[in-house]
Amino acid sequence: GDSVTQMEGPVTLSEEAFLTINCTYTATGYPSLFWYVQYPGEGLQLLLKATKADDKGSNKGFEATYRKETTSFHLEKGSVQVSDSAVYFCALYIPDTGRRALTFGSGTRLQVQP
Amino acid sequence: EPEVTQTPSHQVTQMGQEVILRCVPISNHLYFYWYRQILGQKVEFLVSFYNNEISEKSEIFDDQFSVERPDGSNFTLKIRSTKLEDSAMYFCASFLAGAMGETQYFGPGTRLLVL
Numbered sequence: 001g002d003s004v005t006q007m008e009g010p011v012t013l014s015e016e017a018f019l020t021i022n023c024t025y026t027a028t029g030y031p032s033l034f035w036y037v038q039y040p041g042e043g044l045q046l047l048l049k050a051t052k053a054d055d056k057g058s059n060k061g062f063e064a065t066y067r068k069e070t071t072s073f074h075l076e077k078g079s080v081q082v083s084d085s086a087v088y089f090c091a092l093y094i095p096d097t098g099r100r101a102l103t104f105g106s107g108t109r110l111q112v113q114p
Numbered sequence: 115e116p117e118v119t120q121t122p123s124h125q126v127t128q129m130g131q132e133v134i135l136r137c138v139p140i141s142n143h144l145y146f147y148w149y150r151q152i153l154g155q156k157v158e159f160l161v162s163f164y165n166n167e168i169s170e171k172s173e174i175f176d177d178q179f180s181v182e183r184p185d186g187s188n189f190t191l192k193i194r195s196t197k198l199e200d201s202a203m204y205f206c207a208s209f210l211a212g213a214m215g216e217t218q219y220f221g222p223g224t225r226l227l228v229l
Contacts, residue, residue: 102207
């Protein structure tokens with residue numbers, strides 16, 4: 001079946017540090033890939049997405065590139081802020097299969113210290 | 115910007131009681147979902163709903179669960195006889211099909227605590 005694997009957290013960084021959160025996937029078809037963010041006490045918010053190979057999703061300084069050859073969708077940010085502290089979830093779904101449920105990774109908690 | 119809303123934000127119930135969680139999806143969306151997140155764990159798919167019927171469900175979604183769209187706006191999840199292990203955050207999501215890479219929009223969640 002489809003699955004998403006994320007690096008375990010927590011990831012603790014100082015403000016302005018470079019962030020990478022690894023995400024790899026296995027899928028039976030050609031997935032669309034997403035990063036969702038969950039701030040403390042809140043629900044899931046879409047951060048960025050990519051729908052085909054070599055697409056780069058970006059939002060709020062975060063970026064992720066859809067790498068089909070390595071089945072990866074790593075999240076990066078050049079300079080993190082304290083306000084980026086949250087749990088980040090990588091997710092996928094397979095269009096055109098009738099199965100539209102998202103498959104999530106286990107989440108990676110990011111803690112940014114001033 | 116349109117958003118998915120959920121009520122209540124928190125619910126505490128006794129084991130064996132019935133609970134109904136409510137969601138109002140984005141108005142022109144056609145697919146509706148329930149997911150749950152047990153504390154500290156990953157978000158898990160429960161059920162999807164399209165054209166007034168369940169289109170897919172996970173093995174978690176057993177006979178204790180049911181969903182309904184009682185009117186043109188609400189989408190509900192009912193748990194008939196709650197168990198301790200039903201304690202979790204329940205998220206509703208919706209999206210509008212038809213384009214590549216459709217985005218599911220999530221509500222803020224209902225935190226359910228079963229005592």
